[in-house]
Amino acid sequence: MTQPARHAAMLSISNSGPNTMAGEKQQSTQHMHTQSQPSQGLRVPSNRKTIYDRHLNRSRSAELSRASFAFLFAEMVTYAQRRVTGIQDLERRLNEQGYPLGLRLLDLLYYRTMSSSTSSSLSSSSTSASPPNRPLRILPLLHLIHGPLWRLLFNRPADALEHSVSPETPNEYMITDNDPLVNTYISVPKEMSMLNCAAFVAGIIEGVCDGCGFEAKVTAHNQPTEMWPGRTIFLLRFGESVMEREKVLERAGVK
Amino acid sequence: MSSATKASRIGEELWKTRVDKVNAELVTLTYGTIVAQLCQDYDGNYHEVNKQLEKMGYNIGMRLIEDFLAKSNVGRCANFRETADMISKVGFRIFLNIAPTVTNWTSDNNQFSLIFDENPLADFVELPDDGRAQDELWFSNILCGVLRGALEMVQMQIEAHFVSDVLRGDDTTEMRVSLVRYIEDEMPPDEE
Numbered sequence: 001m002t003q004p005a006r007h008a009a010m011l012s013i014s015n016s017g018p019n020t021m022a023g024e025k026q027q028s029t030q031h032m033h034t035q036s037q038p039s040q041g042l043r044v045p046s047n048r049k050t051i052y053d054r055h056l057n058r059s060r061s062a063e064l065s066r067a068s069f070a071f072l073f074a075e076m077v078t079y080a081q082r083r084v085t086g087i088q089d090l091e092r093r094l095n096e097q098g099y100p101l102g103l104r105l106l107d108l109l110y111y112r113t114m115s116s117s118t119s120s121s122l123s124s125s126s127t128s129a130s131p132p133n134r135p136l137r138i139l140p141l142l143h144l145i146h147g148p149l150w151r152l153l154f155n156r157p158a159d160a161l162e163h164s165v166s167p168e169t170p171n172e173y174m175i176t177d178n179d180p181l182v183n184t185y186i187s188v189p190k191e192m193s194m195l196n197c198a199a200f201v202a203g204i205i206e207g208v209c210d211g212c213g214f215e216a217k218v219t220a221h222n223q224p225t226e227m228w229p230g231r232t233i234f235l236l237r238f239g240e241s242v243m244e245r246e247k248v249l250e251r252a253g254v255k
Numbered sequence: 256m257s258s259a260t261k262a263s264r265i266g267e268e269l270w271k272t273r274v275d276k277v278n279a280e281l282v283t284l285t286y287g288t289i290v291a292q293l294c295q296d297y298d299g300n301y302h303e304v305n306k307q308l309e310k311m312g313y314n315i316g317m318r319l320i321e322d323f324l325a326k327s328n329v330g331r332c333a334n335f336r337e338t339a340d341m342i343s344k345v346g347f348r349i350f351l352n353i354a355p356t357v358t359n360w361t362s363d364n365n366q367f368s369l370i371f372d373e374n375p376l377a378d379f380v381e382l383p384d385d386g387r388a389q390d391e392l393w394f395s396n397i398l399c400g401v402l403r404g405a406l407e408m409v410q411m412q413i414e415a416h417f418v419s420d421v422l423r424g425d426d427t428t429e430m431r432v433s434l435v436r437y438i439e440d441e442m443p444p445d446e447e
Contacts, residue, residue, distance in 0.1 A: 042389060043423065045427075047421075047426055049421045059280055059283065059375070059378050060280075062280070062375070063279055064276065064350075064375055065274050065276065065282075065351070066275040067275070071318070072315070073285060075289070076288070078314075079289070079311065097289075097292055101285075101287075105284070153280075
C-alpha cells in the first residue's frame with residue numbers, strides 16, 4: 001500500500017502540539033515506552049472540566065469575534081514569515097499549519113453528520129439506501145469539503161466545484177471561494193502579489209483528503225475577477241494511487 | 256449603577272450589535288495550531304513558547320485597543336478598578352464573548368485577578384502528556400500579552416501572568432494583573 005509519507009510525518013508533528021484530541025493518547029503511551037519516565041498521566045481539575053467531560057457539540061453554534069480571528073491569523077502569518085525563505089516557503093508553512101486541523105476537523109465532521117442523521121438513518125441502516133459516512137469516491141469527498149467543511153469553518157458553502165477540463169490532468173479538481181474569510185484583513189504587499197494566505201485553508205483541505213485516504217496536494221491561487229478581487233481557487237491534485245483506485249471502484253459500481 | 260454593571264451592559268450590547276462574528280471553532284482551532292507550531296519550533300521549550308505567545312499577544316493588543324475604542328466609544332477610566340471592569344466586561348466580551356470575574360484585589364487597588372470560567376481559546380485542548388507541559392506551558396499566555404499591549408496604548412504599564420489553568424489540572428484558570436505605573440506623556444516605545 002502506498003501510504004503518503006507526509007501523512008505519517010505530519011501526524012507526529014501534530015501530536016507534539018497541545019491541541020490534540022484522539023492522537024494524543026497514542027503518543028503518550030509511546031512516550032512511556034521509549035523514555036521509561038514515571039509518568040502519572042495528566043492531572044485533571046477536580047471539577048472535571050476536561051475535553052472528555054464536555055460535550056463535543058458544545059461549541060458547535062458558538063460564535064466569536066471576527067476581529068479575534070483576524071488578529072490571530074495575522075500573527076500566525078507574521079510569525080511564519082520570519083522563518084521562511086520566500087513566498088513558496090511561506091505558503092508551504094501555512095499549509096503545514098492547516099494540515100493537522102484538517103485531520104481533526106474530519107473526525108468532527110463525521111461525528112456531527114452521524115449524530116445528526118442517527119434518527120433518520122436508524123430505520124434504513126440495514127439497507128444500502130443510506131450512503132456511507134466516509135467518502136469512498138472523489139466526488140463525495142469533494143462535496144464533503146465544498147459543503148459541510150466550508151459551513152463548519154465559514155458558515156457557508158464554497159462557491160464552486162469544478163473538474164479539470166484538460167484530458168492530461170484528470171486528477172485535478174478546483175474549489176472556488178469568491179471571498180475567503182481568512183484573507184479579509186490581509187493586505188499583501190505588491191512585491192508578494194503571488195502570495196495567498198489561504199494556503200492555510202489549502203492545508204486544512206489537504207488534511208481532510210489525506211485523513212480520508214485520498215492522497216492529495218492542495219494549493220491556493222489568486223484568480224481575481226472584477227466582481228471578486230479576492231477570489232481564490234483551491235487546486236486539488238490527487239495522487240496516482242487515488243486515481244487508480246477510483247477506476248477500480250467505478251468498475252465495481254461503488255458510488 | 257456600579258461601574259461593573261454598567262460595563263456589563265455596554266459589553267453585552269456591543270456584542271449583540273457591533274461585533275462581526277465568525278464560527279468560534281475556527282478561532283479556537285487556529286489558536287491551537289499557533290501554539291502547536293510554537294511548541295514544535297521551540298522544540299518543546301515551553302518557557303520560550305510562553306514568551307513568544309506573550310509577544311504575539313502584545314503585538315495584537317497594540318492594534319486591538321483601537322478596535323476596542325472605536326467600537327465601545329468609552330472614555331477614560333477614573334481608576335484601575337474601573338479599568339478592570341472594562342477589560343473583563345467589555346474587552347473580553349467583545350473579542351471572546353466571555354466576561355472573566357474580577358476579584359482578589361490588593362488593598363492598594365493595584366492588583367487583581369481575572370478568573371476564567373470559560374476560555375474559548377482552550378476548547379478541545381489537552382496539553383501534551385510529557386511530564387513537563389502541565390508544569391511549564393501557559394496555553395493561553397497570548398492573553399497576557401494582549402492586555403499588556405492594549406493597556407500600554409492607553410498609558411498604563413501593567414504586568415500580567417497566569418497563576419493557574421484548568422489545563423494544568425488546577426480547579427480554576429486565573430490571571431493576575433498588576434498595574435506598574437501610569438505612563439506620562441512620552442514617545443511611544445518601539446514595537447517589539
